[in-house]
Amino acid sequence: NSVLTLQDAVVLLVYTEYFDNRPLLVAQSNKRCAVIGGSGFLGRHLVEKLLDRGYSVSVFDIRQSYELPGVTFHQGDLCDKQALLPALKDVSLVFHCASPAPGSDNRALFESVNIQGTRIVIQACIEAGVQKLVLTSSASVVFEGTDIKNGREDLPYAKKPIDYYTQTKIEQEKLVLEACDKEKGFLTVAIRPHGIFGPRDPQLVPILVDTARRGKMKFIIGDGTNLVDFTFVENVVHGHILAAERLRPDSPICGKPYHITNDEPVRFWDFMSEVLVGLGYAAPRYHLPYALVYGLALLLWLLALILRPLVSFKPTFTPMRVALAGTHHYYSCERAKQDMGYKPVVSLKEGIARTVQSYPHLKQGA
Numbered sequence: 001n002s003v004l005t006l007q008d009a010v011v012l013l014v015y016t017e018y019f020d021n022r023p024l025l026v027a028q029s030n031k032r033c034a035v036i037g038g039s040g041f042l043g044r045h046l047v048e049k050l051l052d053r054g055y056s057v058s059v060f061d062i063r064q065s066y067e068l069p070g071v072t073f074h075q076g077d078l079c080d081k082q083a084l085l086p087a088l089k090d091v092s093l094v095f096h097c098a099s100p101a102p103g104s105d106n107r108a109l110f111e112s113v114n115i116q117g118t119r120i121v122i123q124a125c126i127e128a129g130v131q132k133l134v135l136t137s138s139a140s141v142v143f144e145g146t147d148i149k150n151g152r153e154d155l156p157y158a159k160k161p162i163d164y165y166t167q168t169k170i171e172q173e174k175l176v177l178e179a180c181d182k183e184k185g186f187l188t189v190a191i192r193p194h195g196i197f198g199p200r201d202p203q204l205v206p207i208l209v210d211t212a213r214r215g216k217m218k219f220i221i222g223d224g225t226n227l228v229d230f231t232f233v234e235n236v237v238h239g240h241i242l243a244a245e246r247l248r249p250d251s252p253i254c255g256k257p258y259h260i261t262n263d264e265p266v267r268f269w270d271f272m273s274e275v276l277v278g279l280g281y282a283a284p285r286y287h288l289p290y291a292l293v294y295g296l297a298l299l300l301w302l303l304a305l306i307l308r309p310l311v312s313f314k315p316t317f318t319p320m321r322v323a324l325a326g327t328h329h330y331y332s333c334e335r336a337k338q339d340m341g342y343k344p345v346v347s348l349k350e351g352i353a354r355t356v357q358s359y360p361h362l363k364q365g366a
């Protein structure tokens, strides 16, 4: 394993860059990288694209959801550094896209995985000699439940984030960006996607269809004109890979966050309707005032909290979902365009069509 092939030597030569007059190895021997959270929705799409681009991939995840040639699986909890280290061996580039599901109400789990676990990821990367770390953050780190139109990366972090998951995403992003250290040759960048959708998404489309099947998707919250970003998963993957490949000591992207969107803000309710109609369900039609629905959702949420010791129920319309469904929240990806030449590779229309097609089992009557 330690013998350098001719191909390795050429890649080594090509990728050796100079920083402060000292040679700094930017990409190691072969194109080997690790994806932490590689069994998940985004993680697996990222792994597939990396394989297409000639990388070999080491996946680290708490579960294994598939097998693919060119992928080595390491099963474990990222909070356990000893379990993580073998997955980072001989790896120069790491993508960190693991997180507990945002819908969970387990605050301790968010805290330990997203905050403590990310500290461990950073330590393990440095110990293993990893040179680049790309974090999947979230555009919601600046969202407080009120309108954001064309939000840029210089918006301050939310003081009152919409939920605890987002609170921990803020802390996680700060940790990763602050760890960027050109002197030590450890470079970091954070990608902030918003509303990722696409084939195999376990969240957006399945929750939407479940809500429709229970007859609860008849209403539009507010006047229905609020614009939102929904981002096709392949565009999110494209943003991650561009960031990784542009991450060099002399690049402006070091230590910075980047919004990655479809660059096509869409009315929240038009997007939902297109997916629902594509799957054979009726589009929502009746309008309800935003303040009324938000108030009711808050009341239900409080009720669920108070009654938790006696009965457990999970309301569909949580205050967080109502805020996401009834406000403007779309972001500018201008900085990604300028600094890394980002441009969406799949349009919203095409993304929706491919997504709808990928869920035959969720079609009306299936």
Ligand SMILES: NC(=O)c1ccc[n+]([C@@H]2O[C@H](COP(=O)([O-])OP(=O)(O)OC[C@H]3O[C@@H](n4cnc5c(N)ncnc54)[C@H](O)[C@@H]3O)[C@@H](O)[C@H]2O)c1
Residues within 6 Å of the ligand: 036, 037, 038, 039, 040, 041, 042, 043, 060, 061, 062, 063, 076, 077, 078, 079, 096, 097, 098, 099, 100, 101, 113, 117, 136, 137, 138, 139, 169, 192, 193, 194, 195, 196, 197, 202, 203
């Ligand atoms: N889905 C979205 O709309 C969206 C939007 C913005 C940001 N994000 C971020 O993108 C990333 C990927 O999200 P996703 O939608 O693919 O979620 P996902 O749940 O499909 O994938 C997350 C993966 O992380 C793994 N994981 C969780 N805890 C772990 C632990 N302790 N150790 C090792 N692995 C662990 C899970 O097993 C899972 O495979 C997350 O960081 C999420 O915060 C998602």
Ligand SMILES: CC(C)CCC[C@@H](C)[C@H]1CC[C@H]2C3=C(CC[C@]12C)[C@@]1(C)CC[C@H](O)[C@@H](C(=O)O)[C@@H]1CC3
Residues within 6 Å of the ligand: 102, 138, 139, 140, 141, 193, 194, 195, 196, 203, 204, 207, 208, 211, 316, 317, 321, 322, 324, 325
């Ligand atoms: C019941 C209906 C009113 C709505 C049904 C659809 C919702 C389940 C989704 C619509 C917007 C989605 C969304 C997320 C989860 C699923 C929805 C609420 C996130 C909160 C998931 C976590 C990400 O980090 C957030 C992000 O910043 O992109 C997502 C925002 C959109």
